[in-house]
Amino acid sequence: MELRRKLTDPRYLFYLVTLILSLILLFIGQTFMPGNTENSLIFAFAHFIPAVGALVGLIWVKKDERKDYSVIVWLLFFVSCYALNRYANVFNATTPWFAVYLVITSASLLMFRYTDHLPQWARTITGMLAGLALIAYIYLSLFLFPLYPMSVIALIALGLSIHTFVPLILCLVVGWNLSRRRLWKSGLSGMGLGLAAIIIFSMLYNLQLSKLTHIYNRQQVRGNGRLPAWIEAARQLKGGFVMERVLKTGIVYREATGSLSDILGEFSFRGIGNFNWENETEHDPLVVIASMFFPGRPALPAERIKILEAMYDKRHQGEERLWSGNSLHTSYVSTQVKIWPELHLAYTEKALTVTNSERWGMQEAIYTFQLPEGGVVTSLSLWIDGKEEKGILTAKGLADTAYRTIVGRERRDPSLVRWQEGNRVSVRVFPVNGGETRMFRIGVTAPLSVENGRLQYDNITFQGPPLRFTTEDASIELAGKSEGFTPPAGFRRSGAGWEREGRYRKDWHLQMNNTPIRPNTFSFNGNSYSIRPYKLQRKPVRTDVIYLDVNAAWSRSEFDETLKLTGKRRVMVSLNDQLTDVRDDNKDDLFYALHCQRFSLFPVQDIIDPEHALVVTKNLPFSPSLRDLEDSRFRKELDTWLADSSLPKIRLMNLGAAGLPPYLKTLKESRVFRYEQGGLLQLAVLLSTNTFAEDAETADRVVIDQAQAVVERTLADSTAAQNAVRAPDHLMRIFAYNHIVSRKGKGLITSSGTEEALVNVAKEAYVVSPVSSLIVLETQNDYDRFGIKDEGNSLKNASLKSKGAVPEPHEWALIVIVLLSLTWFIYQRKWKPANA
Known part of the structure; x- marks a missing residue:
């Protein structure tokens, strides 16, 4: 009867449901809402108010049952602590394993109410989990210890400072229940397991740190000096849970400084340079404790960043930053894709909105796009004062100088996209002011790949400010035959294309039958560009x-x-x-x-x-x-x-x-x-x-292996051009980019070769390449003073409404003559005098 009464007590069930809903709300906020904003403060109060209400509600609970209810009350405050941490970042982001640890061990405290009705094995497990919870609460209490004096004073004026004492109160709650329920033996066993895990991790941490240092130093002394010592360390290290934390200590994971103040909770985070790892520092108690007892992190600071980049492909996080981007997140992505199956080509436009969750200050947004092999950026635009401004293509060095000057000294609007090794491109947008958003658009022309006899389009992926809170709408348009088309999961038919709305998805692709390439031609500036099938010879x-x-x-x-x-x-x-x-x-x-x-x-x-x-x-x-x-x-x-x-x-x-x-x-x-x-x-x-x-490549012939296509350049033949099927201008852009890479060839590595002629090719086709970049500046005066001009006959920025063959100058002359003749013929009678 007693057990049934406890299980069906409506007031206790109400408290329990409130705790569960508070935990769910915390998870939703962590997943969908950026921190350090006014909304995150409202989010914190949404947890704090129910916790205070539950505390006040204890007045109406029977005295002999208040101890059971108080467990839920202080767990509500504990959840509220982490909700408030979204606004006032005390703990930093909790590493995933510790979040799961806290949820499981804290949930075990709810079993104290029923321990008298549990079998012995269940009582033992409850006590051990409570002991493990006590280890975490003691750690957090010490961590917050320096805030106690200030929090006592603030408690009178601001009730929010009660959160500082919640872990300490939970220590008392757990300790009292372990004693009262006669679970202290199993509780001590749980604490022993937790301490053993900490000691073992700390020892392994020290061993791995010593291994890293040993390999590096040995290579420095005994190596032949041909390769940097960190290269040898990177290729010998095995990775794994512990080594990953050794490498990321002070970069991703918060660390201890090694002084006595750390034991009392004055932990400090010291980043290295401007390295930015997913814009968020994580709090892993194991790393903090291990780095306190084995303070070896200052060794190899710059080298460990290079090791991380090589082992985990995190070069984006190592990009040089003129301004911080720590409070930025990507809030919206619009993806529009147009595919020409008969050309084995696709054009993708991505419009991205980046938001600064800080209330003030300006930051720099940096994105890295990974392009398919042979793919090229062919358009860039930035919204300035609500208007979309198109980018201008210029020499890479000139664009870099303009961007650095404006961002580093003048702090006004530019955006820059530049080519990098491995056919990656970086996009920089500045400034993103506190509490505001910026939007930019980038266009990519790329060949489709042939996979297992089918054509495949892969979404253009990118890295940048966090994407946890990002929504996306995507659309796909097919131009031409597309038999056997398999849309990506989640896309629905809409008119002549396919669409999807919802949370941002990084990795998706679509397939269709390998449509034979239909010979097409695009003509411009006296040259024709044609595509035809290619088979490896x-x-x-x-x-x-x-x-x-x-x-x-x-x-x-x-x-x-x-x-x-x-x-x-x-x-x-x-x-x-x-x-x-x-x-x-x-x-x-x-x-x-x-x-x-x-x-x-x-x-x-x-x-x-x-x-x-x-x-x-x-x-x-x-x-x-x-x-x-x-x-x-x-x-x-x-x-x-x-x-x-x-x-x-x-x-x-x-x-x-x-x-x-x-x-x-x-x-x-x-x-x-x-x-x-x-x-x-x-x-x-x-x-x-x-x-x-x-x-098979020549100066006028580039091979796109993955698309099983070859693109050739010939002198324009007006008769042949009229009879040919007219291709979009993306054909010329694909040729120009691969021609530049092919002609520059080994000069890509040695930085040698004739730049000017290749820059002119890039300007004509408007493609970002090893020698050219796209840049958007705020005013025409900015372009003028840096000598950036949009001159010459060029394709300009690409668009989804790509044009076909462009008339040659002599064709324009004929068109003008014809139009003037028609105008004269139609209106000649109206122009005659009335007495004529």
Whole structure:
């Protein structure tokens, strides 16, 4: 009867439901609402008021039951603490594992009311979970200890400061219940488990920190100095829960400074440089405690950022920032896609709204877009005073100078999009003022890829200010035949296209049948650009030496099978940045040593006879980029080697199903390789037939491998152009970008080559490239003083309403003559005098 009364007590159930609803509301706020805004303060009061009401309501609860009710009351205040933290950031963001830990252990306190009716095993579990909860409350109490004096004073004027004492009160509540319910033994067991976990983590933390430091220092002393020491550390480290926290301490995770004040809660966060990791610092108690007992974080500050970028592909977070972007979030994304299946081309426009949740101050928004191979940015616009202003294309250096001058000194409106390694582009928008939003639009022209015999479009992905609170509307328009079309999940038919609205989704794609390319032509400025199908062609080759680029991505069976396929040819690998022959007596040792490396940086400059060499590679997606190797001896040797224009392209066979890592991707874009991709079976065919893909590109011909298409430039023939199917201007833009990359070739790496002619090609087609950028400035005077001019006959910014062939100058003259003749013929009678 007693148990039934407790289970059906309507007042207690009301308190319990209030706690559950408060927790759900906290989860919704964490997911959908940015912090440090007026709304987040209202959100905090939405939790605080029910907690205060529950506390006052204890007056009407029977005295012998108040202790059971008080558990819920103080848990309500505990939830309110984290709601208030959204506005007054005391704890920083709670790391996910600790949030789950708090929910589970705190929920166990609700079982105190029923312990007299539980079996012994359930009582033991309840006591152990309560002991684990007590460990967390003690930690948080110490963390907040420095605020106690100020909070006591503020308690008289502002009731909100009661939150400072909630963890301490919960310590008393748990301790009293463990004693009263005779659960102190199991409670101590739970505390022992928690302390053991803390000690074990701290020891592992110290071991991993020592390992990192040892590898780095050893490479500094004993290495050959060819590569930076952090490279060796990055490829030897295994990652994992503990190592990830070692690397991110002081960057992502809050840390202790190592002084006595830390024990009393004066923890401090010290970021490194302007590194910005998802715009949010996380509070992980394990990291704070471990860094307090093993204060080794100051070692390798800049190097650890590079290690993180290489191991976790977080280069966006390492972008140079002229202004902070810590309180920004992306609030809205509009995606519009137009696809030409018969051209294997697509154009995507993304309009993004970025919001500053601070009340005042200005910040800089930085986005990084990952483009498909062969894709190019072809439009940019920024809203200034409510009006959309289009970008102007100019030389990369000129655009950088203008942006830095205005943002760094004058603090007025610019936006800039610039090309980066790995076919990424960064977009910068400034300023985003406190409490306001800014909107910009970017357009990307890209080829479709052929995957397993079907055409595929992949959404253009990006990184930037947090996307947890982002809504999106997306639309897809198909121009031409699209048999076998498979829309992305969530898209619905709307007129001639497909649409979707809702929460932002990053990864989606669509497929359709591989529509044969229909010859199309676009004419402009005396040239015609035509697209037609392309099929890889191979030609006979001689292979004397095979280089295996082995790392953690290779399996032992792949390594052994590849060795069999090489036959009697010489086989070499790169170990410790030195080429070594593979023999029967050393292949096991070589594979073990190389397989322990997360990534490899194969020294192509060491290849003995490039014309008769084949490099076989397989890699994980992440590796350092060439930019990371600046000023290293490895990079200088590579630049010297690439500067020799007489060297033939190296044959590269990729055994991986995915693409290449940043290092090899940049070399491929720079036309260092003749490239093929496939498995061991394809490698066997190539070696047995002594053939490989030919180099089909010329100054007037670019190959889009993934689209199985070739785009050619010829002198315009007015008769042929009239008879040809007219393509959109995106055809010329795709050609121009790939032409620039192809012509600049190895100069992409060595920063050499004739820039001016390539800049003119980029200006004509209006494409962002290694030599050109798009920029929006506030006034015409800004453009004039930096010498940025939108001159010459060019395609201007691309749009969804892309035009077909543009009339040539002589065609414009004919059109004007015809129009004038028609006007004279129609109105000639009206113009005659009345007496005529």
